[in-house]
Amino acid sequence: MQGAVTVSPSQVPELLLNLATVRPVFLWGAPGIGKSSLVREFADSLALDCVSLIGTQLAPEDLIGVPQIVDGRSRFCPPETIARDEPYCLFLDELNAATPDVQKAFYSLILDRRIGSYELPPGSIVIGAGNRATDNALARPMASALVNRLAHVHLRASAADWLVWAAGAGIHPWITDHLTDRPDHLWSAPPKTEEPFSTPRAWHMLSDALHSFGPALDEETLKVLAYGTLTPGHATAFCGYVKIVRHSYGLEAILKGDASWPRRIEDRDLLYYLADSFRGRLIKDLPAQREHASPAVRQMAYRAKSLLVQLAEISVEVAQTVIADGDDDNPVLPSWFLLEAARDMPRLVEARR
Known part of the structure; x- marks a missing residue:
């Protein structure tokens, strides 16, 4: 209609x-x-x-x-x-x-x-x-x-309404915590092919499965459950989130230099999740104009450029997702940061050799 x-x-x-x-x-x-x-x-x-x-x-x-x-x-x-x-x-x-x-x-x-x-x-x-x-x-x-x-x-669909309901409905805490951070993952448009897609009902099914398997659930089974109920991109993000919960491996530690990007092939879902969180942090913290950036923000921007280089060493594809344009083909990150990153990248690469 x-x-x-x-x-x-x-x-x-x-x-x-x-x-x-x-x-x-x-x-x-x-x-x-x-x-x-x-x-x-x-x-x-x-x-x-x-x-x-x-x-x-x-x-x-x-x-x-x-x-x-x-x-x-x-x-x-x-x-x-x-x-x-x-x-x-x-x-x-x-x-x-x-x-x-x-x-x-x-x-x-x-x-x-x-x-x-x-x-x-x-x-x-x-x-x-x-x-x-x-x-x-x-x-x-x-x-x-x-x-x-x-x-x-x-x-x-409303993530705010669903999370209020979920709090009293026994939905698994991994799911409520993840969707609190990523409310846009609650629902996705049905695909044109026969494959799972994210809906409140799908997340509820996944929650029931997580409760059924309990704490002994291993990573491979978790992937089977997530990819069997959710949109593939959302399943990747959720599996990455669960790894963070289980291994205390977060973006904050990487930003502070206390940890590095995960390099193992079997941790690629975690890498995607952390890169997506990194992109979200840059969108949130970087002002549209460079002159509005505080010294702390400029320092964070410099650190971010170095982290982009490190990320590209592991996977150029994942690094590109951080600076990629939005769905409307317009830049999401501030132009001044993208220009500085393009200018400083060769020097940062040389410094790591």
């Missing part, structure tokens, strides 16, 4: 409280960001049972029922999961992935709150949810008549 205004998970309960109680709502969002959990938690907050119907697993008769002869007349009898006496939350998950016939069967439930002669009890609420076609997920076009029967809410 074009021009959609997104909301974070923490905003959803208030929106649903005032919207879903008067009109049916459709919750849009990428796979794995918690749409289903939010709906179930909202239903619990209202003390309503949550009845989930998954659009991709339904046929029209699963909703409207099958005809029966009652008093000499045929009538459709909806299934008992729907035909309840007490108010409840009807959750139509993956609604826009259902076949057109199933979507049509939802019309009367969504607009008129009834199926055949059965009417939803007063106080019941109807909420639909689905993925967007842009997320490479199964999504069929919804007819304009169905779209117009729903109020639409667009959900985005």
Whole structure:
């Protein structure tokens, strides 16, 4: 949908409280960001049972029922999961992935709150949810008549909200600590190929696996788990972070000269992680204009140029990631630092010989 205004998970309960109680709502969002959990938690907050119907697993008769002869007349009898006496939350998950016939069967439930002669009890609420076609997920076009029967809410992933939730949900501390430092790693856009990608659900799965293996988890198994659940770049960063946690090997020690860049091939993930942290530190600490740099910052910049030389001796590719342009092809580090680095690099290389 074009021009959609997104909301974070923490905003959803208030929106649903005032919207879903008067009109049916459709919750849009990428796979794995918690749409289903939010709906179930909202239903619990209202003390309503949550009845989930998954659009991709339904046929029209699963909703409207099958005809029966009652008093000499045929009538459709909806299934008992729907035909309840007490108010409840009807959750139509993956609604826009259902076949057109199933979507049509939802019309009367969504607009008129009834199926055949059965009417939803007063106080019941109807909420639909689905993925967007842009997320490479199964999504069929919804007819304009169905779209117009729903109020639409667009959900985005929020690291701040997820970390608040994770603190009380038993998420593994390696994950919460890592995502506190790298909140941009919580979610990544679904890839065009069949490979894992980072979502709140993926991090939750990884957390369960880490708890299951316990402290005896070795590095190779950790890689299997991380690369089996996360975006490859995020998996590399996470494995590097875990090495730091386990071996007290941090960027601060390298900046101070108390430690050097790891050189072993098997520590390449750690090297990438430290280089990425180094880049982040330079972006944070170096001012846009050299004249605004304090003596301490200038000293740090000189040390950074020397560290770049040392890093390039180990891997030119990794060193280049530190000074690389951003996604918009514009420099991320200040131009004065990049110019000084280009000018001083030969001298620094010569000094190390």
